[in-house]
Amino acid sequence: MSNTKKTLVLHLGLLVVLFALQFVLPAYHHGNLARIMVLAAYAVGYNILFGYTGLLSLGHALFFAAGMYGMGLMINQFGAAPFPALIAGLLAGALVSLALGFLALRTEGVAFMIVTLMFAQAGYLTVLYFGTYTRGDEGFVIQQAERVLWCIDLSDPTNRYFAAFLIFGVSLLLTLRLVQTPFGRVLIAIRENEERARMLGYDVFAHKLAAVVLSGTISAMAGAGYGLLFGYVGASFASVQYSIFPLLWVLLGGAGTVLGPFVGTLFMFYLIDLSSGLTSAYMLIAGVVLVLLTLFAPQGLVGELRNRLWKELP
Amino acid sequence: MEFGPYLMLATLEGAVTAAVLALTAVGLSLVFGVMRVVNVAHGEFFMLGAVLAWWAAGLVGGHPALGFGLAILVVPILVGLIAVAADVTILKRIDYDPERTIVATIGILYIIQQLTLMTYGPEARPVEAPFNTRLALPWFEFADGRPQIYWPWGLSTTSYKLGVIGAAAAVLVGVWALMTHTRIGLLMRATQLDREMALAFGIPVERVYALVFGLGAGLAALAAVLIVPIQQAHYLMGGDPLLLSFIVVIIGGLGSLPGTVVAAILIGVSDGIISVFFSPTLAKILATLLVALVLVFRPQGLFGARRA
Amino acid sequence: MSLLSTRGLSKNFDGLQAVSNVDFDLPEGQIRALIGPNGAGKTTFVSLLCGRITPSSGSVSFDGRDISKLPAHKRINLGMAYTFQITSVFANLSVSENVSLAARKRVRGPSVMTVVQQVLDKVGLADRLDQIAGDLSYGHQRLLEIAMGLAQAPRLLILDEPTQGLADSEITAFKSLIRDLSSTTTILLIEHNMSVVMETADIITVLNFGEVLAEGSPAEIHANAEVQTAYLGTG
Numbered sequence: 001m002s003n004t005k006k007t008l009v010l011h012l013g014l015l016v017v018l019f020a021l022q023f024v025l026p027a028y029h030h031g032n033l034a035r036i037m038v039l040a041a042y043a044v045g046y047n048i049l050f051g052y053t054g055l056l057s058l059g060h061a062l063f064f065a066a067g068m069y070g071m072g073l074m075i076n077q078f079g080a081a082p083f084p085a086l087i088a089g090l091l092a093g094a095l096v097s098l099a100l101g102f103l104a105l106r107t108e109g110v111a112f113m114i115v116t117l118m119f120a121q122a123g124y125l126t127v128l129y130f131g132t133y134t135r136g137d138e139g140f141v142i143q144q145a146e147r148v149l150w151c152i153d154l155s156d157p158t159n160r161y162f163a164a165f166l167i168f169g170v171s172l173l174l175t176l177r178l179v180q181t182p183f184g185r186v187l188i189a190i191r192e193n194e195e196r197a198r199m200l201g202y203d204v205f206a207h208k209l210a211a212v213v214l215s216g217t218i219s220a221m222a223g224a225g226y227g228l229l230f231g232y233v234g235a236s237f238a239s240v241q242y243s244i245f246p247l248l249w250v251l252l253g254g255a256g257t258v259l260g261p262f263v264g265t266l267f268m269f270y271l272i273d274l275s276s277g278l279t280s281a282y283m284l285i286a287g288v289v290l291v292l293l294t295l296f297a298p299q300g301l302v303g304e305l306r307n308r309l310w311k312e313l314p
Numbered sequence: 315m316e317f318g319p320y321l322m323l324a325t326l327e328g329a330v331t332a333a334v335l336a337l338t339a340v341g342l343s344l345v346f347g348v349m350r351v352v353n354v355a356h357g358e359f360f361m362l363g364a365v366l367a368w369w370a371a372g373l374v375g376g377h378p379a380l381g382f383g384l385a386i387l388v389v390p391i392l393v394g395l396i397a398v399a400a401d402v403t404i405l406k407r408i409d410y411d412p413e414r415t416i417v418a419t420i421g422i423l424y425i426i427q428q429l430t431l432m433t434y435g436p437e438a439r440p441v442e443a444p445f446n447t448r449l450a451l452p453w454f455e456f457a458d459g460r461p462q463i464y465w466p467w468g469l470s471t472t473s474y475k476l477g478v479i480g481a482a483a484a485v486l487v488g489v490w491a492l493m494t495h496t497r498i499g500l501l502m503r504a505t506q507l508d509r510e511m512a513l514a515f516g517i518p519v520e521r522v523y524a525l526v527f528g529l530g531a532g533l534a535a536l537a538a539v540l541i542v543p544i545q546q547a548h549y550l551m552g553g554d555p556l557l558l559s560f561i562v563v564i565i566g567g568l569g570s571l572p573g574t575v576v577a578a579i580l581i582g583v584s585d586g587i588i589s590v591f592f593s594p595t596l597a598k599i600l601a602t603l604l605v606a607l608v609l610v611f612r613p614q615g616l617f618g619a620r621r622a
Numbered sequence: 623m624s625l626l627s628t629r630g631l632s633k634n635f636d637g638l639q640a641v642s643n644v645d646f647d648l649p650e651g652q653i654r655a656l657i658g659p660n661g662a663g664k665t666t667f668v669s670l671l672c673g674r675i676t677p678s679s680g681s682v683s684f685d686g687r688d689i690s691k692l693p694a695h696k697r698i699n700l701g702m703a704y705t706f707q708i709t710s711v712f713a714n715l716s717v718s719e720n721v722s723l724a725a726r727k728r729v730r731g732p733s734v735m736t737v738v739q740q741v742l743d744k745v746g747l748a749d750r751l752d753q754i755a756g757d758l759s760y761g762h763q764r765l766l767e768i769a770m771g772l773a774q775a776p777r778l779l780i781l782d783e784p785t786q787g788l789a790d791s792e793i794t795a796f797k798s799l800i801r802d803l804s805s806t807t808t809i810l811l812i813e814h815n816m817s818v819v820m821e822t823a824d825i826i827t828v829l830n831f832g833e834v835l836a837e838g839s840p841a842e843i844h845a846n847a848e849v850q851t852a853y854l855g856t857g
Contacts, residue, residue, distance in 0.1 A: 056413050106610050110352055110412045114560065118606035121557070125599045182726050189723050192712040199672065199706070200774070201698030201727045244420060251417065281431045287424025294408055294418040 004180075011176055011258065015169050022161045034161045036262075036269050037168035038226045039245075043253070043261030044171040045218030046246035051256035052175075052184065053211040054191030058113045058243050059100070059120030060219050065127065065238035066096040067220025069134065072233035075146050077133060082149040086224050093220020094213055096123075101212030105205060117243070124238040139234025147228060160229050167225045168262070171218050175258050178214075187211055191256070219246075241283075248286055251293050254300030263301050319453045319469045325583055326451075330475050330544070332582025333482035334537045336575050338555050339562035340489060341533030343574040346563065348506045348526045351410050354419040355400075356534055357556025358426040362393050363535025364441075364547035365434050371441045379444035386539050390532040397531030401524045410523070423552075430549040443543035447473040478540045485536065486575060493571065502526060557598075558585075561605045623686070625650040625778055625808050626671065631680035633666055633832075640666040642832040643680070648778075653800065653809045655823035657816075657843075659852060663832035664812045665707055668780050671810075672704045673697045684778070699727065703776035705767040707783050707812070713756030717747060720755050720766055724773040741772040744799060746792075760787045768796075772803075779803070780810045785818055797821055820844070828852070 018037065022030060042064055049055050070092030074085035104115045128136050147154045154160055178184040186207050189197040198204045227233045236242070245268075246261075253264025268289070276282040297304055342356045366389045371381030400422055408414045451469045454461045493499040505512045505522045513519050534555070538547075545551075558581065566577030581601075588597045624647040633641040641663045648654050656664050669675045671682055673694035681690045689697050698704070703724075712720050718738050725737040742748045745765040750758065755766060764787055771779050785793050793815065800822045803809060813819050819826060819840070826843045828835040830852045836843060843849055 056416075058416075103606070103610050110416065111609050113413070113416055114352065114564070115606045115609045118560075118602045118609070122599050122602040122606070125595055125602065129593070129595045129599060182730070185719070185723065185726070188715070189712055192714055193710060195674075196706070196710045196712060197723070198695050199674070199698060199704050200724050200770070201695050203693075203695045247417065247420075279432060280436075281428035283424045284428035284432070287421045287428060290421030291404055291418055291425065294414045294421065295404060298414065 007176070011172060014259065014262070015165075015172065018168070019165060022158070022165075027157070030157060030161060032269065032273065034157075034164040034229065035226075036265055037164040038222055038229060039249070039269065040262040040265040041167045041171040041225070042219050042222035043246045043249040043265050044168075044175055045215045045222060047215075047250045047255060047257075047261045048175060048178065048187075048218065049211055049215035050247065050250055051254075051260070052179065052191060053187045053208060053215075055208065055211070056113055056247070057104075057116040057215075058240075058247070059116030059118075059123075060216075060246050061238050061240065061242035062100065062116075062120040062123040063093050063097050063216035063219035064223035064226075064242055064246075065123060066092040066216075067223030067225075068227040068233050068237055069127065070220070071224035072140065072142060072227045073133060075142055076140055076233075082147060082154070082228055086221075086228065089224030089227075090217055090220055093223070094217045097213045097216020097220075098209070100216070101209045105208050105212065117240070120238070120243050121240065124235065124240070127235045127238050134233075134235065137235050139232060139236075142227065142231045142233065144231070147231060149228075154229055155231060163225070163229055167221060171221070172258065172262070174218070179258065183207070183210070188256075244286070248290060250300070251298075252289060252300055254303030254306070257300070257302040257306060260300050260302040267301070319451075319466045322451070322453070323469055323471075326471050326475070328583035328585060329579075330478055330541075330582075331585055332579045333479045334541045335555070335558055335562060335582045336578035337482050337485060337537035337540070338534045339559040339566070339574050339578050340486065340571060341530035341537075342559045343563045343566070343571060344489075344502075344526055344533070345530035347570070348502050349410060349523050350509075351405070351412055351415040352419070353527070353530065354416055354556070355422040355426060356530070356559060357552030357554075358423050359393050359397060359531035359552075360534040360538045360555045361430065361547075361549060361552035362396065362426060363389055363538030364542040364545075364551060365430055365549070366392060366535070367539040367542045368439050368441050368547045369434075377444075378442035382441065382444040382539075382543070385441070386536070389539050390536040393535035394528035394532030398524045398528040401527040405527070406520060406523070427549055427552065434547075434549060436549065438546040438548040440546045441542045443472075443474040445473055445477065446543075449473060449476070474543060478544075481540060482537070485533070489533070490571070498525070557602070561601055564605050564608055623650065624648055626682070626684050626810075628671070628682050629680060631667070631670055631682065632678045633663075633670055633675065634678045639832050641670060641677075644829075644832075644834055646827065646834070648808060648810060650777075650808050651804065652824045653804050653811065653822055655811045655813055655819040655826045656829060657813060657819060657826060658829035658835070662829040664829055665782060666832075667829065668704070668782060668810065668812060672702050672780060674704075698774075701777035702780065703771040703774040703778070704780045705771045705782060705784060707786075709760065709763045709767060711755045711763055711766050711770070713754075715755060716751070717742070717753050717755055717758070717766060718751045721769050721773045724770040728773075728775055737773055741769045744772060744802075745769045746795060761789055761792055764788060765792070768799075776807060778808045778810065780812075782812045783814060784811070785813065785815050793818065 021033060025033060046060050049057055067089040071085045071089030074080040074088045075082070080088070100116065100119055104112055104119065107115050127134050144153070144155045152159050154163055186197060186202050190204055190207060194204055223237065249264035249268055250261050251264065252268055253262065254260030271285050272282050275285045293300065299307060338360055342353060345351065345353050367385040370385040370388055374381045374384055404418050404422065405415055408418060448470050449472065450465050451471065452463045453466050453469060454463050493502060501517050501522050504517055505519055509519060562577045562581050563574055565581070566573035585597070626648040628644055628646040631641060631644045632639070644667065656667070658664055666675070670677050673692060677690065681688055683689060684697065684700055684702065689700065712723070721738045721741060722734050725734050729737055739748065742751065745768055747762060747765055747769060750762070755763065758766060764784060768781065768784055771781065785796055788796060797818060800809060811823065823840055825837065826840055827837045828843060828849050835852055836846050836849050838846070
């Protein structure tokens with residue numbers, strides 16, 4: 001079997017397993033996995049920028065929240081139907097990421113990290129400032145009646161699982177395709193050696209900007225999906241913590257691998273889920289994992305696997 | 315109260331904020347300047363200083379000055395040692411790689427914050443000030459064409475607040491003297507200028523780094539000990555000083571000590587005044603946007619000189 | 623007509639005049655060597671040509687068009703290629719991916735691999751297609767750099783000390799490669815190895831303290847007393 005085929009079989013295999021799991025999982029884990037798939041789509045979006053382009057953003061919550069509030073406010077304030085609301089979320093994410101990319105990409109390295117952090121913080125504070133519409137920290141609920149997309153009730157667990165599966169599946173296949181296209185290859189080249197890529201005639205800024213917008217739009221799709229599927233929109237999704245999460249998931253799973261974001265999100269979700277039963281200080285786990293990863297496994301789980309077993313894994 | 319006395323009061327309160335902020339930001343700036351790393355856990359060292367001050371003050375009975383005195387002597391050193399431990403066990407091992415250091419210090423941030431939550435708990439607790447006399451302040455008005463001194467109601471400060479300003483100023487002068495007039499300061503400046511060259515001249519760069527990281531955290535802790543009689547100790551209190559220190563360090567020019575102090579005074583004093591005219595949230599939005607835009611368009615800071 | 627020319631090209635670094643008022647003309651089809659002592663401003667000069675750094679004053683034109691304001695990648699796309707003095711391949715990517723990245727600016731689809739095969743054959747790395755570039759020996763990495771330059775099929779190929787670190791046999795192969803190329807490509811060569819310069823260059827330009835000290839055929843330069851002074855430091 002050729003490498004391309006093996007790769008395709010592996011990734012489609014994961015999707016088949018995820019699809020089949022809904023018939024066997026108990027209700028609790030069924031619900032969890034739906035959440036994990038949407039959050040993993042967020043991680044997939046983050047990975048395009050961090051893993052493949054080599055740009056470490058500390059402000060992706062801005063995009064996730066742009067999608068979530070773009071969708072939620074359309075429903076809540078304008079009474080829009082779910083589909084146009086979702087499109088509004090995607091557009092909000094695309095516009096915000098275009099604007100942020102345009103400014104932040106003038107910096108690099110540590111300055112890029114701090115600039116993205118600051119813009120996201122300004123975004124979070126903006127959500128709080130317009131509390132009349134956003135209901136600030138408290139957030140707002142999207143009623144069951146407002147979550148019916150083309151006669152499909154998204155609050156029903158089975159439909160919800162399937163919708164989450166779609167969101168994740170689309171983002172996974174998109175990345176898988178991306179790394180095989182010339183555009184994706186140039187992103188990797190920029191990650192590896194920016195100056196060399198420029199001196200081969202590639203417009204580095206334009207490529208990076210496209211990567212920010214693609215990454216931001218997928219993150220926004222996840223944010224909009226999360227709000228719609230689970231019926232809640234709140235400021236905590238715009239906070240620093242939600243910028244740190246995708247970084248944590250991708251680092252844990254393996255930056256620059258297609259499967260890494262899902263693996264990392266799955267592990268971290270259950271780690272936090274288990275520990276929050278024991279203590280209110282569950283973010284301690286996140287801290288310890290971050291430190292251990294930087295110290296011992298900067299490649300993440302899938303990355304280490306790739307180094308040891310399967311060099312061609314994308 | 316009229317505008318004049320009101321402005322004076324806001325300025326005085328702002329000066330206290332500025333004093334504490336200057337100490338915290340100089341700590342962050344020192345670490346960035348010498349080690350070229352961004353310590354995202356800096357605010358947690360501040361928080362740790364406040365929480366440990368509460369603990370140390372509880373150890374001794376009698377006059378509040380005894381407990382506070384113990385805290386101000388012991389806590390910065392304790393926090394400094396914790397930071398040194400973090401430097402040696404974590405940052406040194408990832409070779410101070412700028413991006414990995416940020417990720418690691420985010421981890422350290424959560425570890426310190428959550429461990430504090432588990433042990434100290436979610437309550438906010440006060441520490442009693444060692445001295446706290448209310449001082450009424452005079453203002454003047456023109457009556458019959460001549461200035462006359464009077465004592466507006468509400469225009470007052472406390473001896474402790476003035477003490478905080480004085481102490482912070484003294485410590486800053488101490489840091490400046492340390493950097494410019496001692497052998498250790500010379501080693502730090504040499505390391506800051508050129509790490510490779512410093513290594514070649516046999517400067518123990520790793521020990522300098524550990525010392526600087528400890529000193530930076532110790533300054534944050536000292537600032538927290540000073541402020542904790544005015545503002546209570548809480549496990550989430552590290553966020554604001556971190557954000558404000560970032561703002562100060564970036565506006566003052568990364569790694570420049572005089573720029574940092576000037577920016578701290580500017581931000582600290584204007585913070586109180588801006589919050590009067592705008593909502594505090596809007597003030598914060600403007601401040602964060604300002605920092606981001608300064609980094610994008612004037613990375614050397616508003617006061618810094620452009621590096622070649 | 624000149625393919626590349628500069629007028630009054632200068633670059634200061636903090637008051638230090640690295641390149642000063644250089645007028646330079648490179649006719650199409652020529653192999654030009656750029657020599658000079660260390661610190662003469664050779665790398666700065668070619669970096670100005672391909673837009674890696676911006677000049678303090680002066681202009682650069684390529685194929686009759688003023689390109690002084692163009693960013694580096696646009697100049698490359700006009701038909702320049704630049705190989706780095708300090709080896710700068712994509713160390714974590716395979717040899718074939720390195721060359722593919724260079725080739726894909728020009729061709730698409732299956733012809734990419736054809737180009738990759740061709741140029742790797744030319745530099746003698748055809749059997750190392752799947753190796754990770756960072757695992758190659760230093761000399762082979764230099765050859766890979768040259769292969770990347772060739773894959774771009776440039777009208778002007780700028781080579782910054784290409785033979786540094788090559789073995790003698792590789793240098794011999796390099797000389798014949800350059801001669802082969804001269805029928806299709808204009809070449810600007812920064813080089814320290816005088817045998818390479820003397821045997822390949824049509825014209826030699828000598829830079830010293832950022833200024834053009836002399837220009838002429840290899841024989842003329844060889845006989846030039848000023849050049850000898852600059853190199854040997856004696857009168």
